[in-house]
Amino acid sequence: MESTKNLNEYLLTRLIKISGYSAIVFVLMIFYFLLREGLPTLGEVSFLKLISIRWYPIENYFGLLPLIGGSLIVTLGAAIFAIPIGICTAVFIAEVAPRWTRDILKPLVEVLGGIPSVVLGFLGILILAPALRRLLDLPTGLTALAGSILLGGVAIPTIVSVAEDALDSVPRSYRDAALALGATQWQTIWRVTLPAARSGVMTAIMLGIGRAIGETMAVMMVTGNAAVLPVKWNSIFLPARTMTATIAAEMGEVAKNSTHYHVLFFIGLVLFLISLGINIAASTAVFKQRKRAERILS
Amino acid sequence: MVIADMIKILIEHLSLQYSDGKESLRDINLEIPANEITVLFGPAGGGKSSLLRIFNRLNDLADVKLISGKVLMDDTDILDPKLDVISLRRRVGMVFARPVVLPMSIRSNLTYGLELAGEKQETKLNEAVERSLVQAALWDEVKDRLDEPAVSLSGGQQQRLCLARSLVLKPEVILLDEPTSGLDPISTGKVEASLHDLKQTYTIVLVPHSVQQAARVSDFAGFFLQGELIEKGIGKELFINPKDKRTEDYIMGRFG
Amino acid sequence: MAALHRQGKIYINPGSSDLRLTRQKIGFGCLSLITLVTVIPILAVVIYILIKGLPAISWTFLSTFPFDGVKQGGIFPAIIGTFYLTLGTAIFSVPLGIGAAIYLSEYAPENRWTRMIRIAIINLAGIPSVVYGLFGLGLFVIFLKFGTSILAGSLTLSIMTLPVIISTAEEALRAVPQSFRVVSISVGATRWQTIRRIVLPQSLPGIITGVILGLERAAGETAPILFTAASFFLPRLPNSFLDPTMALPYHLFVISTQVPGMPVKIQYGTALVLIVFVLGMNLIATTIRSRARAHRQW
Numbered sequence: 001m002e003s004t005k006n007l008n009e010y011l012l013t014r015l016i017k018i019s020g021y022s023a024i025v026f027v028l029m030i031f032y033f034l035l036r037e038g039l040p041t042l043g044e045v046s047f048l049k050l051i052s053i054r055w056y057p058i059e060n061y062f063g064l065l066p067l068i069g070g071s072l073i074v075t076l077g078a079a080i081f082a083i084p085i086g087i088c089t090a091v092f093i094a095e096v097a098p099r100w101t102r103d104i105l106k107p108l109v110e111v112l113g114g115i116p117s118v119v120l121g122f123l124g125i126l127i128l129a130p131a132l133r134r135l136l137d138l139p140t141g142l143t144a145l146a147g148s149i150l151l152g153g154v155a156i157p158t159i160v161s162v163a164e165d166a167l168d169s170v171p172r173s174y175r176d177a178a179l180a181l182g183a184t185q186w187q188t189i190w191r192v193t194l195p196a197a198r199s200g201v202m203t204a205i206m207l208g209i210g211r212a213i214g215e216t217m218a219v220m221m222v223t224g225n226a227a228v229l230p231v232k233w234n235s236i237f238l239p240a241r242t243m244t245a246t247i248a249a250e251m252g253e254v255a256k257n258s259t260h261y262h263v264l265f266f267i268g269l270v271l272f273l274i275s276l277g278i279n280i281a282a283s284t285a286v287f288k289q290r291k292r293a294e295r296i297l298s
Numbered sequence: 299m300v301i302a303d304m305i306k307i308l309i310e311h312l313s314l315q316y317s318d319g320k321e322s323l324r325d326i327n328l329e330i331p332a333n334e335i336t337v338l339f340g341p342a343g344g345g346k347s348s349l350l351r352i353f354n355r356l357n358d359l360a361d362v363k364l365i366s367g368k369v370l371m372d373d374t375d376i377l378d379p380k381l382d383v384i385s386l387r388r389r390v391g392m393v394f395a396r397p398v399v400l401p402m403s404i405r406s407n408l409t410y411g412l413e414l415a416g417e418k419q420e421t422k423l424n425e426a427v428e429r430s431l432v433q434a435a436l437w438d439e440v441k442d443r444l445d446e447p448a449v450s451l452s453g454g455q456q457q458r459l460c461l462a463r464s465l466v467l468k469p470e471v472i473l474l475d476e477p478t479s480g481l482d483p484i485s486t487g488k489v490e491a492s493l494h495d496l497k498q499t500y501t502i503v504l505v506p507h508s509v510q511q512a513a514r515v516s517d518f519a520g521f522f523l524q525g526e527l528i529e530k531g532i533g534k535e536l537f538i539n540p541k542d543k544r545t546e547d548y549i550m551g552r553f554g
Numbered sequence: 555m556a557a558l559h560r561q562g563k564i565y566i567n568p569g570s571s572d573l574r575l576t577r578q579k580i581g582f583g584c585l586s587l588i589t590l591v592t593v594i595p596i597l598a599v600v601i602y603i604l605i606k607g608l609p610a611i612s613w614t615f616l617s618t619f620p621f622d623g624v625k626q627g628g629i630f631p632a633i634i635g636t637f638y639l640t641l642g643t644a645i646f647s648v649p650l651g652i653g654a655a656i657y658l659s660e661y662a663p664e665n666r667w668t669r670m671i672r673i674a675i676i677n678l679a680g681i682p683s684v685v686y687g688l689f690g691l692g693l694f695v696i697f698l699k700f701g702t703s704i705l706a707g708s709l710t711l712s713i714m715t716l717p718v719i720i721s722t723a724e725e726a727l728r729a730v731p732q733s734f735r736v737v738s739i740s741v742g743a744t745r746w747q748t749i750r751r752i753v754l755p756q757s758l759p760g761i762i763t764g765v766i767l768g769l770e771r772a773a774g775e776t777a778p779i780l781f782t783a784a785s786f787f788l789p790r791l792p793n794s795f796l797d798p799t800m801a802l803p804y805h806l807f808v809i810s811t812q813v814p815g816m817p818v819k820i821q822y823g824t825a826l827v828l829i830v831f832v833l834g835m836n837l838i839a840t841t842i843r844s845r846a847r848a849h850r851q852w
Contacts, residue, residue, distance in 0.1 A: 009744060009746045009747075012746060013661070013745075013746060015653060016653050016654075016656050016657045016661060017657055017661065018653075019649075019650050019651075019652075019653030019654040019656075019657055020653070020654045020657030020658060020661070020662060020671055021667075021671060022650055022654060022716075023654060023671050023674040023675045023678060023716065023717070023720070024670055024671055024674040026674070026678060026713050026716070027674040027677050027678055029689075029693065030681065030685070030686075030689045030713075033688075033689050033692040033693055033697075034685070034688065034689065034692075036692070037688075037692050084588075085588055085591060085592060086592075088584075088585050088588040088589070089585075089588060089589045089592045089593075091585060092585040092586060092588070092589040093589070096582050096585055096586070097586075097589075105589070105593065107840060108593055108596055108597075109592065109593075109596070110836070110840075111596060111600070111833060111836065112592075112595075112596040112599075114767075114770060114771070114774070114832055114833060114836050115596075115599065115600075115774075115829065115832070115833075116773075116774030116775065116776070116803055116828060116829075116832060117774075117776070118774070118776045118803045118804075118806050118807050118828075119599075119603070119774075119806065119825050119828060119829060120599075121807070121810075122806055122807075122810045122821065122825055123599060123602075123603070123825075125810055125811065126810070126818070126821075127602075153595065156592055160592065184571075184574045184575060184577075184578045185578060186574070186577060186578035186581045186582070187574070187578075207680075210680050213682070214680070214681070214682025214683065214684075214685075215682070216682065216683055216684040216776070216777040217776045217777060217803075217807060221807070221810070221811055244682055244684045244777075247684050247685075247687075247688060248684050248687070248777055248780055251687070251688070251691070251780070251781050252780070252781065256696065264688070265688060265692070268684070268685045268688040268689075271681075271682050271684075271685050272681060272682075272685050275677070275680040275681055275682060275685075276677055276680075278680060279673075279676045279677050279679075279680045280673070282676075283672075283673065283676055354740060356736070356739065356740060359736065359739065384742045384743075384744065385742070387739070387740055387741065387742040388741070388742045391740075391741070392740045394733070394736070394737070396733070398731075398733040398734065398736075398737050400734060400737060400738070400752060401734070401752075401756055401850075401851035401852050402851070410738075410741065410751070411741035411742060411743075414741065414742055414743050414747060414751075415742060447851050448851075449851050449852065460737075463741065464741075467741065467742070
């Protein structure tokens with residue numbers, strides 16, 4: 001009896017260990033498949049062509065710059081208003097709001113984070129784009145700006161949640177010390193608490209931007225899908241195309257193993273590497289913060 | 299001084315070092331007599347808790363780099379890497395400094411260890427629950443509320459529940475690591491009184507949380523300072539007439 | 555206190571305390587306004603969809619098939635499809651995710667390998683959903699020849715959901731006090747017995763919350779199922795998990811972008827059903843979390 005129990009426990013422990021390592025396996029698998037289907041691009045399309053400014057696959061123009069530019073401008077536009085709004089909201093919830101307000105606001109923000117992006121895109125088409133067209137007197141509301149606004153809506157909940165957690169975990173003693181020296185709450189927030197939570201807030205921003213870059217459906221539905229390099233000062237009011245939208249929109253129509261197919265996977269590879277970079281940067285920041293905190297508190 | 303066949307645990311040249319380089323015990327030679335209360339006392343960091351945790355191999359959970367020497371309980375070599383630690387832990391019970399009750403009913407707290415050992419009969423379980431609660435002087439207070447959550451008890455009651463829990467498996471040795479450090483004087487007194495009765499049946503090794511407690515309860519005592527056993531002997535003699543100056547200084551409160 | 559030393563910029567000027575308090579009041583006011591900017595759109599979105607979508611909701615709508623090329627009729631197959639996909643995702647991601655969480659919380663030593671597992675999990679969390687779609691297409695649909703199927707879609711969604719489940723489950727496991735484990739070991743339990751009898755039961759509410767939140771995200775995603783499972787119009791319900799299926803998010807996407815003359819009422823109705831599905835799960839998860847916290851015995 002004891003020995004079957006021991007055998008069961010041994011097997012179970014092995015399975016648990018395998019589950020633990022599965023995460024590494026999956027990341028490697030994803031990387032491998034993206035490489036496998038995406039790398040042939042470099043053989044089939046010359047590098048010069050890839051950095052050209054025309055994306056028109058039907059006629060074999062595979063310039064990636066308009067797509068990268070599209071992603072950049074839409075994300076940048078989102079960041080410009082999502083970061084300040086997100087941080088201020090996080091500060092309000094964590095430091096200023098009374099208990100009962102916080103108990104309402106926190107779940108509410110989580111609700112926004114849970115709204116599927118396709119719903120946001122849907123509202124974007126029916127409400128936001130026409131509104132932009134009327135307000136700003138544009139030929140069409142399906143523009144990079146619309147995409148930025150929706151992406152902001154996607155990034156803000158992430159920024160607020162993570163930043164609020166970071167602010168919340170600043171030790172009470174920091175705030176108490178500042179207040180004891182005669183600082184007002186306002187001064188304490190901006191000169192003590194926020195700097196102390198700096199790396200958590202940076203992580204929040206990076207994760208929020210990461211989510212924005214990776215967003216597919218909402219941008220695909222409202223940015224107008226014109227692959228034009230956004231270089232003019234008013235490009236934000238024009239249609240654009242992001243990398244993610246390109247993959248989603250064109251994948252259904254490509255022939256397997258065609259050059260177009262390979263290029264789409266290549267774009268996917270680029271996106272994968274971008275998110276890898278952001279995540280490594282975010283986790284190094286957290287790691288450094290932890291070491292700093294240990295030094296300070298010991 | 300101590301008759302050989304009355305020794306429950308024999309420790310010879312025991313040394314212990316943790317991975318972070320902290321040397322915890324250095325060349326300990328000690329005899330724990332059976333059916334007596336042996337007290338290991340001394341200032342913090344002396345290695346007393348580490349020694350306690352060797353007796354039930356709880357130090358396996360910590361990062362131990364080096365352990366050498368011999369620790370024998372009756373005929374069992376406790377330090378043997380092939381030892382069945384599960385059955386060792388059933389022979390050696392432990393009570394910790396803060397009362398840690400499992401998040402279940404009072405009854406389940408007690409039957410937990412028994413069920414792990416394979417005991418399924420209701421009658422045997424109930425009998426063990428009553429017996430251990432009586433021995434811990436808690437039976438009268440909880441006999442009508444056995445199915446209530448254990449967290450509903452007061453601090454002193456919880457600690458006596460932990461004591462009862464250590465008795466349920468009918469161990470041979472009971473280890474107590476500062477068991478009354480969080481308790482009020484009345485609860486402390488109840489626990490100390492229980493120990494006095496329990497030593498008829500069990501061998502007790504206790505780390506006290508004050509010199510006064512050590513003096514009150516010990517039949518035998520060992521003074522530990524920074525990992526070394528400075529002095530050992532019969533309780534009454536050690537506390538009235540310590541032979542080593544360091545022991546005397548600590549007892550008199552000149553340091554600590 | 556170290557934070558204060560570094561600040562240097564805090565100067566206490568008792569004479570101007572009135573000025574500082576006024577500044578604080580204005581500051582707090584601004585913060586609350588900004589927070590409203592975040593919060594009001596959330597409420598607006600939900601209420602608006604509720605108002606415009608409710609007229610479309612009827613038992614017929616929920617239980618019949620679409621006809622007239624989806625312009626009329628109900629969305630029953632899409633609802634069932636989303637249900638199947640969510641179930642499939644649960645089947646694969648829940649055991650694997652909880653197993654990995656148990657490994658990380660209870661077994662894994664603090665070494666380089668464990669750090670790599672954690673980095674892998676963070677990366678999986680950041681990969682854009684459309685890249686998961688590409689991966690699913692490459693591996694499950696094409697390489698393993700599952701074709702466009704519920705199976706391929708569920709597997710793809712599972713890998714995407716894995717990081718969420720692992721991190722929330724691990725947090726729930728770690729929240730269980732270490733002292734319980736020590737006590738359990740000291741009365742002769744093995745590590746697995748301790749996990750099974752004490753740690754898991756105590757952390758179950760937190761784990762379930764995490765699972766539901768993860769599945770909620772999977773239910774609302776479009777991009778991963780675009781090329782792996784979703785089909786726009788199927789006359790019958792899927793017979794096996796190797797069949798493609800309709801799904802709510804994909805359905806909403808198509809009817810709002812690619813069906814000319816699509817009645818707006820049905821679009822809002824579909825959006826409403828999707829939101830109710832997703833937010834309903836959110837509500838269940840939050841309720842479980844707060845009730846568990848209230849009944850905790852530690």
